[in-house]
Amino acid sequence: MNKIIVTIDGWSSCGKSTLARGLAKELGYVYIDSGAMYRAVTLYFLRSHLDWSDAQAVADHLKDISLSFHQNEHTGQSEMFLNGENVEYVIRDLVVAEKVSEVAALGPVRTFAVAQQRQMGEKKGIVMDGRDIGTVVFPHAELKFFMTADNAVRVERRFKELYTKNPNISIEEVKNNLEMRDYIDSHRDISPLRQAEDAVVLDNSNMTMDEQLQFAMDLVRQRLKLQIQ
Numbered sequence: 063m064n065k066i067i068v069t070i071d072g073w074s075s076c077g078k079s080t081l082a083r084g085l086a087k088e089l090g091y092v093y094i095d096s097g098a099m100y101r102a103v104t105l106y107f108l109r110s111h112l113d114w115s116d117a118q119a120v121a122d123h124l125k126d127i128s129l130s131f132h133q134n135e136h137t138g139q140s141e142m143f144l145n146g147e148n149v150e151y152v153i154r155d156l157v158v159a160e161k162v163s164e165v166a167a168l169g170p171v172r173t174f175a176v177a178q179q180r181q182m183g184e185k186k187g188i189v190m191d192g193r194d195i196g197t198v199v200f201p202h203a204e205l206k207f208f209m210t211a212d213n214a215v216r217v218e219r220r221f222k223e224l225y226t227k228n229p230n231i232s233i234e235e236v237k238n239n240l241e242m243r244d245y246i247d248s249h250r251d252i253s254p255l256r257q258a259e260d261a262v263v264l265d266n267s268n269m270t271m272d273e274q275l276q277f278a279m280d281l282v283r284q285r286l287k288l289q290i291q
């Protein structure tokens with residue numbers, strides 16, 4: 063059967079990766095967390111104490127970065143590697159989240175990441191989530207979702223996630239971070255977060271994970287049928 067590309071864009075922490083992972087599993091597709099790539103680049107820049115207002119320094123540093131995804135044997139989940147190091151855990155830290163939207167707004171960083179993302183989708187059979195996947199990375203994708211959820215629900219979800227790793231974290235910090243990232247991501251000059259015209263909106267504020275997966279799978283099946291006809 064022909065394979066398709068499914069894109070999932072949307073606001074911070076609204077469950078994009080949960081849906082993307084679920085869809086990829088059901089379909090036997092590859093899941094790519096494009097946000098992890100921007101987070102890994104940010105981690106590299108932070109560790110290098112890079113002043114990213116210096117365009118030449120950004121370009122030089124990007125040459126030294128190699129990003130790859132590898133499947134964890136125990137969990138079956140894909141994890142982010144930066145120059146051979148597994149950074150899946152550390153890139154979720156608030157220290158990285160505080161800076162990632164600034165770094166992701168830089169033109170050379172986007173060019174670097176988007177080229178690799180497009181390559182990963184060459185053979186289709188991919189579910190990718192992010193901010194510009196349906197608009198810029200794969201504008202001709204067969205199925206696009208734009209996800210959203212109530213702000214309070216999003217803050218609560220991300221707080222619970224981060225609290226298990228760091229009990230010193232406050233709900234205000236998480237709320238401020240999501241608001242700041244959403245603002246920067248949707249107002250930047252290059253590839254701002256916006257809903258693609260042909261995207262299906264999915265507000266999962268009152269949906270269970272299973273409900274959202276079934277909703278999305280119904281649409282995937284419709285698209286796959288269209289592929290066969």
Ligand code: CDP
Binds near residue numbers: 101244
């Ligand atoms: O999971 P969460 O919604 O918190 O965000 P993420 O997908 O891990 O993305 C982290 C950040 O990377 C976003 O806030 C954006 O600044 C940036 N990003 C982007 O610019 N373009 C993408 N395709 C994906 C992420």
